[in-house]
Amino acid sequence: MSLAVTLSRAQEGVSAPQVMVEVHLSGGLPGTHIVGLPEAAVREARDRVRVAIQNAAFEYPNRKVTVNLAPAELPKDGGRFDLAIALGILAAGGQVPREKLDECEFLGELALSGDLRGVSGVLPALLRARARGRRVVVPRANAAEAALVPEADVLVADTLADVCSWLRNAGELALPGQADEGQAVDPGVPDLVDVRGQLQARRALEIAAAGGHHLLLIGPPGTGKTMLAERLPGILPPLGETEALETCAVLSVAGQRVEPSRWRQRPFRAPHHTASAVALVGGGSHPRPGEISLAHNGVLFLDELPEFSRHVLEVLREPLESGHILVSRAARQSTFPAQFQLVAAMNPCPCGYAGDARDRCRCTPDQIQRYRGRISGPLLDRIDLCVEVPRVPLAELGAPRSAYDEDSATVRARVVQARERALARAGRANAEINTRELERDCALGTAERHWFEAALERLGLSARAYHRILRVARSIADLDGGAAVLDRAHLAEALQYRRF
Structure with a gap:
């Protein structure tokens, strides 16, 4: 034959x-x-x-x-x-x-x-x-x-x-060998103990890690925004086997080598602000994964956010909601996972010193408005936490380490406990729960609901913001012990992070 x-x-x-x-x-x-x-x-x-x-x-x-x-x-x-x-x-x-x-x-x-x-x-x-x-x-x-x-x-x-x-049964083929268990946390990841001061930013970073929330850091140059973002992978919970295989599968498709000792570590991607839309979301005549897919189950850090092309930033809106990206070309369509955690950093104005105590800013109100207008409202609405990162006094930088300057291992232990509470309750991180699960898991008392609705009305927030604030409040409650009913303190702290 x-x-x-x-x-x-x-x-x-x-x-x-x-x-x-x-x-x-x-x-x-x-x-x-x-x-x-x-x-x-x-x-x-x-x-x-x-x-x-x-x-x-x-x-x-x-x-x-x-x-x-x-x-x-x-x-x-x-x-x-x-x-x-x-x-x-x-x-x-x-x-x-x-x-x-x-x-x-x-x-x-x-x-x-x-x-x-x-x-x-x-x-x-x-x-x-x-x-x-x-x-x-x-x-x-x-x-x-x-x-x-x-x-x-x-x-x-x-x-x-x-x-x-x-x-022909005349020889044998070898087995691939035993897989390296891999390190859950890269020992080379910078430690949070290196960050002095910035208590509010550290708190926001911990909340973001606990619930998988997107985070925006705003502050003058040299205040530690990049330092904080680089330390987020060190406080995130370790990847499960299924998540790790999903992440490695994207690397394999992209033609990148999978390091056996690092296959369980969460990825951290930091593309330059000159990156194109295709580089960010994927594409090409033969569709390949972009930065948002290479950051699947990890962190995507966008430094100098307003310097990115507005068109490039707008393509992030759909994957931020859906957790995947569909790349369509004339000959084929390809779907790539994109369940990433966005961390962005920006200056308050073009020169970077708006609001500085030493009055160093020389930008006009129109220049500041145009600078901040490079980021659309719908994209900002999809970011759960926004926190200011002010300048740290020089005396505080040189002072001995205080009890508030915790290392990554200490913070990660609290984050893991909070994430376990969320997984036991809904089977996923708080940032990913749907509306029905939100109604079930973010219960409010009558007084808290009236207070919360009045606050939203005064701030003029959208329905999406309403749901996102509740998810953040749920993460805060999980960090504080996992209370079944959200109280006013949880809601008030979540509200203060909607500063845009």
């Missing part, structure tokens, strides 16, 4: 749809034809595969070779199908047995020597294959990444000849 079928997986966003590689040998002029919507890198596989098969001491069929990648409507790109195509050609020609092909999936790019090279997007493919109960053969270069998927049936190979020997 001159027809053989092998299995592989394509890359579409962070999903990995299965691809059947059908190979048929027939009469006619010798040549190799690949069909099934292949991109240029896949079409070039015919030359890589032919030379790799010959250098692995096999005979390339002197016949017409037709390779069909099904489903035909799914675009295929990259060199990930090389190994599956080569094995299909060898099986169709009777040079390797077919018995193991039906139960395995194959990923890997072939060098001309027959060696296997690593490919991107292996982690999503392994997660899908594990759900289907299939074994996967991957290159040695992807072994560390493959070891992260628990209970996955994975074998690693160095060359095409090694895989063929295994199919």
Whole structure:
């Protein structure tokens, strides 16, 4: 029989749809034809595969070779199908047995020597294959990444000849090894103990960590806004296994190496203010994840927020609400996760010194208004906490550490307890609870409700702000012991963080 079928997986966003590689040998002029919507890198596989098969001491069929990648409507790109195509050609020609092909999936790019090279997007493919109960053969270069998927049936190979020997029962393939447990907190992350003073900003940072809320820091240059933002990952709860695999899957799709010792750490992304909208949310002719997806389950820090293009900032509005981004192009659509925590920093005016006690600001009211107007109201409405970061007196900077200058470990212990209360109550962070859960978990007494509604009316806040203030108050209550009913102190503190 001159027809053989092998299995592989394509890359579409962070999903990995299965691809059947059908190979048929027939009469006619010798040549190799690949069909099934292949991109240029896949079409070039015919030359890589032919030379790799010959250098692995096999005979390339002197016949017409037709390779069909099904489903035909799914675009295929990259060199990930090389190994599956080569094995299909060898099986169709009777040079390797077919018995193991039906139960395995194959990923890997072939060098001309027959060696296997690593490919991107292996982690999503392994997660899908594990759900289907299939074994996967991957290159040695992807072994560390493959070891992260628990209970996955994975074998690693160095060359095409090694895989063929295994199919013939003449050799064995190696296992990927044990996964590194990884460190939940990067020891290189700056510690909160380095920040002197700024008690209100430290409190807002703790509330943001406890509830997963978005945070805006406003203050003159040199007051510690960036220092505070960089220390947020150090007080966040550690990633669970599922969250860590989701985060690593995005890195894998983006072609970035997953460090085995750091795969459980929350990402921290800080793009420059010259970044384009595509760099921030993802895109390209072959959609790739942007900064908001690379920050999935972590922190996205936007320093000098008004310096970003207004168009760039506006594209953040939808993923801030939905937790994902849909990138649409003429040929395909890709959905990437974007459940990130936004931390932004900005100066109060163009020169940075508005409100300074030494009266150093020389900006006109119109200049200040235009500067702050670069950030739209709908975007600000999606930020839960806004806090001023004033200048710290020099005497306080040089003073010995006080009891209020807590280290990250101490704050993280309180944050973990508060987050556990939220997870036990709703199964998610307070910033992510829906309206029905909000009504259930943010109960108010009659007096508190009347007071709260009157305060909202005076401040002219929107319905979205109403819900967000309640979520912040819920996080404050969780930090204070998890009271079932919110009291006026929780609401008042949450209200003071709506300063825009």
